[in-house]
Amino acid sequence: MNNYFSKHYSAIRYPKQKSNGNGLRNAQIGAIHSINSFFTLRKNKAAIVVMPTGSGKTSVLMMSPYVLESKKVLVVTPSVLVRSQIVEDFGELRTLCKATVFQNSTIKPKVFELKNKYDEQYYNSILEANVVISTPQCALVLSQDQKAQKLFDLVLVDEAHHSPAKTWEEILVNMNLAKQILFTATPFRLDKKEIRGEIIYSYPLSMAYRDGIFGEIEYVPLEENDDKDILIATKAEKVFLSDKAQGLSHYLMIRTNSKKHAAELSELYARNTQLRLKNIDSSKSNKHVKEVVEQLKAGEVDGIICVDMLGEGFDFPNLKIAAIHSAHKSLANTLQFIGRFARTNSENIGTAKFIAMNDSELIIENNRLYSADAIWQDMIIDMSENKTNSEEELKQYFHDFEQRDNKSTNFEDDISLYNICPNCHAKIFKVSNFILDSKFPDLCKITTGVLVNKRENTIIVIGQEYVSPKWSNGDTLNDISHKLFIVHFQQSTNLLFIYSQLKSETIYEEIAKAYCGENNFYKVSRSEIHHVLGELRSFEIFNSGMLNRYAKAGETYRIMAGSDVSKSINPTTGKMFSPGHVFCKAQGLENNITIGYSSGSKIWSSAYLTIPEFVKWCDFNGTKIANPNITVKTETNYDLLPVPEELKQYPDNIFMWDFGGDTYITPPVFCIEQEGGYKSTLLDADLRINKINHAFISLTIYINGNTQELICNTSGIYSSKLDTIFLKDGRKEVSIAEYLNQNPLSFRTSNDILIIRNEVHKGDPNSIIFDQSNIKEINWKQYGTNVNNECNGKDSIHSALETILISNSSYSYIIYDHSSGEIADFITVEEMLNSFEVSLFHVKGMSATQYNSSVSDVYEVAGQAVKCLIWLKNKGTLINKIAQRRKSNKCKFLSGDHKGFLDSLKQNKPLVGRIIIVQPSISKTIPMPEKIQEVLGASNHYIRSSGSAAHFEIWGS
Incomplete structure (x- = not known):
């Protein structure tokens, strides 16, 4: 056989x-x-x-x-x-x-x-x-x-x-x-x-309908009512009797989704109709089901009450009336169900009828299926064919992927591309080069091979992450977690999209470097990534992060979450903050979407999509990002936040630089051996601006007799001709340039502009006003001071200032901290009735021959004054910093002692900060050039806007 x-x-x-x-x-x-x-x-x-x-x-x-x-x-x-x-x-x-x-x-x-x-x-x-x-x-x-x-x-x-x-x-x-x-x-x-x-x-279903295989179908709607089951039951009986009276050999199926409800319906139909019905569900024996089917075909019963039975493969074309008490929840099951009733291969049958309540119980494929105005014939056919066509397109899309490595295992044998549905999240780079056939970074620990779609410029990889269990302190045991990576290059915009479950900047940059080459990729500016909010309307902003353009020590970044946080933004907020990240719901061209972006050149949504849908999502947003003509209007108070612009060239009125917040929190250590190990941190270094060019800024870093020059271009990328100084950043040893590329400096101009990486945050230049009343005249001759001598000997400015401060009996503590990485040259603490007033004094000697004649005399000390705000963030920050400085013998108490200082500051009184610049070259009585006024006015504006210092003063001549 x-x-x-x-x-x-x-x-x-x-x-x-x-x-x-x-x-x-x-x-x-x-x-x-x-x-x-x-x-x-x-x-x-x-x-x-x-x-x-x-x-x-x-x-x-x-x-x-x-x-x-x-x-x-x-x-x-x-x-x-x-x-x-x-x-x-x-x-x-x-x-x-x-x-x-x-x-x-x-x-x-x-x-x-x-x-x-x-x-x-x-x-x-x-x-x-x-x-x-x-x-x-x-x-x-x-x-x-x-x-x-x-x-x-x-x-x-x-x-x-x-x-x-x-x-x-x-x-x-x-x-x-x-x-x-x-x-x-x-x-x-x-x-x-x-x-x-x-x-x-x-x-296709349309051809089945044309060829007479798929018959006529009709929806019999009932208006929404609390007596849903009774209304459906009585209507089903009317339809059944009407069809019988017309000579049609039709039978009835009552459909629900639970055995309990089926039993209830059996009693309800018995009370309210004369229909002969039998129950069928999975608890009944196969013999019982067969007997009921035979009774149905013999006309001994009028219909059946069914819980997901007599569905797929069951052939009884006379089953023509469906009373739907509980609808299916999926398109596949709905089409299978409707198909049972649309058969045409029998005599004396007519149009299939579906009786259901016209309520909002079911929405399939964004269509309200049981809708009174629905043209069922067309809608069911369209839904079926659209879904089938999309499945065929999906299979063809995946067919275009090829495995490009020598892995012995076949990707698709292990994992189906069809089943990969990433959440919408992508890191975006602008690139000047893209090589599809490049080798994927070993850092990602590839397990199943690299799949490449040449036509779509898309790469899919699954890698591994090894993580020690939380209960283990050692590294001998590791849990293995599989991680998905997707790389997509949009050729029309030169944008590279990277999806990675390991949201590490190192991973993103290693992947970009592998496919684009060194220095051929850059983050998208916030002004460009902001375009993803374009062409949308009816915004609801759920989450917003705002960068404070002034605060270093107080509230540097504000995060708001709620149903619509834009209502919490007002014009004053807009003067202080720039948008950092945002996540919102909005109305697109066809439907509602969620979309978010961050200053880290990332976009995301709450949706989970198939790979081709994810690629389309990237391309859709990429086209908006690259479109310079897009104007974003959310029509909410979020529009009050000024969006940073892309840096085209450096302005020539930069007066200070500063480290980022993370550097102050966890400063990296220099790889320079000292007695007792590696002690010097980046905060101890002296970093000076050498030259400002429209195309770059030149800086030099000095630490323990070592120097290195750095260049920062308009993309915010740091580089050096020769790396001579290295840092320990966590477990890694990195160059200064590598560290600053991850933790960029910020630069400030005298007209209230903040520059971070390649972004320009514009403030309110009209609010910068120089007030000469801020200058306090000091008679330096009275103290025998050489105003050109900053800190050496009895005729120095430091010596005179020490005398002035000690003579003030209101100061409980006076601390001297002049050396690299200082808090300030002098720190004073005055205990008030309801607060502690901490004053930070920054001293700079006079290098010019005339008063108010040298901008350089002002630049450095103004920058120091602004940067020291970080130590006034709170009492804990100041206490810890002073403890660190004392540990390295870099500060001493001139008045009071350390223990008393600690006991005093630990009292329940707030800290109030004051910043004082001590610069004899500044004169209150001699006309001052506009350039110096701008620097001092900008310093005053920034310090007072920071929220951590209530007073700014200049001690001059």
Whole structure:
């Protein structure tokens, strides 16, 4: 019997359907020839056949082993009821003989129905059979037996949209040496898992309708009412009786989603109608279900109350009225359900009717399916075909990916691209070069290979992360976590999008470096990334971060979260803050979206998308980012925040630089050995601006007799001709340039502009006003001071200032801290009734020959004054910094002692800061050049706006 199908191959015929109904439909002929054609080219690839419910899939399924001349066939069906139907039909070739595909005299195949889980007792029966028909649970055990599975050379799966489920998937994997054909009306699932295989034939629902296979359908709506079940029941009876009166042989299905509700409906219909109904659900025996079906077909009952039964594969075209008490929640199940009622292969049947409440219970594919104004015929066809077409496009998209490495494992054997749905998140770089065939960084620990789509400029990689368990202090044990990486280059905008579950700047930059080369990629400016909010309306801003353009010690970054945080922004906020990050909901061209961006050149959304959808999302936002003509208007108070502009050239009125906040919190240590180890931090270094050019800033860093020059270009990238000084940043040893590229300096101008990396934050230059009343005149001659001598000897400015401060009895503590990395040259603490007033004095000697004549005399000391605000952030910060300075013998108490200082500041009184510049070259009585006024005015404005110093003063001459 092993050659049964080959022997009867010549007996098969392909008659076209005649007016009497005999013969094959166009869909069946197309499908069977597609199957035969496919397997002449591909022996080990699963074929998917898409045919609408009622178009004759079962006949094509039964013809397949003949045209493929198979030896033994395993048919997997979704239910016991369908299994029984196919056993009977296949064993008698009833449908195929009726269609005259075979003559009635044709020898029939030997069919074995596997009703129980496979064991050895069934082996001989299977050996003798041509066809074995089983449900998934029984077929799974069969497929796990190596001896039994080798008997089969063809597997046919009925209703294959179940195949991604664990049981079905394992059967197909176990039987991977056999040809596989998957039959379905809906090649997609609610869980978005892939039906693996190639769609070789897809017969659209619109053609099934045109060819008379998919019949007329009609929605019978009921107005929304609390008595939903009673109204549906009485309406169902009216429709049933009306159809009967017209001579139509129609029967009824009452559909719900739970056994409990089915029992309640049984009583409700008995009380309110005269319909003869029987209940069917999974708790009933197969014998009971068969008896009810026979009673239904015999007209002994009017209908059935059903909980997900008599669905897939069940063929009873007279089932024409559906009373829907609980609707399906997925498109696939809905289409399968509707297909049961739209069959046309019977006499005395008319339009299928669906009775449901016109409420908002169900929305499928963004369509309110049970809607009174819905043109069901068109809507169901469009929804089905659009979804099927998108599935076909998805498979073609993934087909374009090629594995580009020498990994022994095949990516798609381990992981289906179809099942990868990343959350929308991307780091974006502007690039000047992109090489698709580059090697992916080893840092990501690739496990399954690199997949490349040349047409889309997209790379997909899965890597590993090794993390010690939280309960382990050692590094001998590691948990392995798989991480997804997606790289996409949008050629039209020269933007590179990187998705990485490891949100590390090092990872992002290593990937960009691998595909673009060193120094060929740059972050997108905030002014450009802000464009992602363009072309949207009806904004609701859920989360917003705002950068304080002035505060170093107080509130440097404000984060607000809520239903619409834009209402908390006012004009005063706009004068102080720039947008840092934002996340919002807004109305797009077609639907609502969520979108967010950050100053770190990242965009994100709350959506989870397939890979092609993710690429489209990147391209959509990339096009907006690169469009200079986009104007963003949220029509909320968020528009009050001035968006930073991209730095085109450096202004020539920069008067100070400063470290970033992270540097102050965790300053890196210089790799310069000192007694007792590495002691000097970056905060101890002297960093000076040498030259400001429109294209770059030149700086020099000095530490312990070592120097190194740095260049910062308008992209905010630091470089050096020769790296001589290195830092320990955590566990890594990095150059100064590498560190500053991750932790950039900020620069301030005298007209209230803040520059960070390649972004220009403009303030309010009109608010910068120089007030000469801020200058306090000191009679330096009285103290015998050489105003050119800053700190050496008794005639120095330091000596005079010490005398002045000590003579002031209101100071409880006076601290001298003059050396690299200082808090200030002098620190005084005055204990007030309700506060502690801490004054920081910064001293600079006079280098010019005339008063108010040298800008350089002012620049350095003004910069020091502004930078020291960080130490006034709170009492803890000041206490810790002084402790560090004392530990390295770099500060001493001139008045009071350290213990008393600590005890005093730990009292429950707030700290009030004062900043004093001590510069004898500044005169209150001599006219002052505008340039010096700008610097002093800017310092005053910034210090007073910082929130951590209440007073700014200049001690001059």
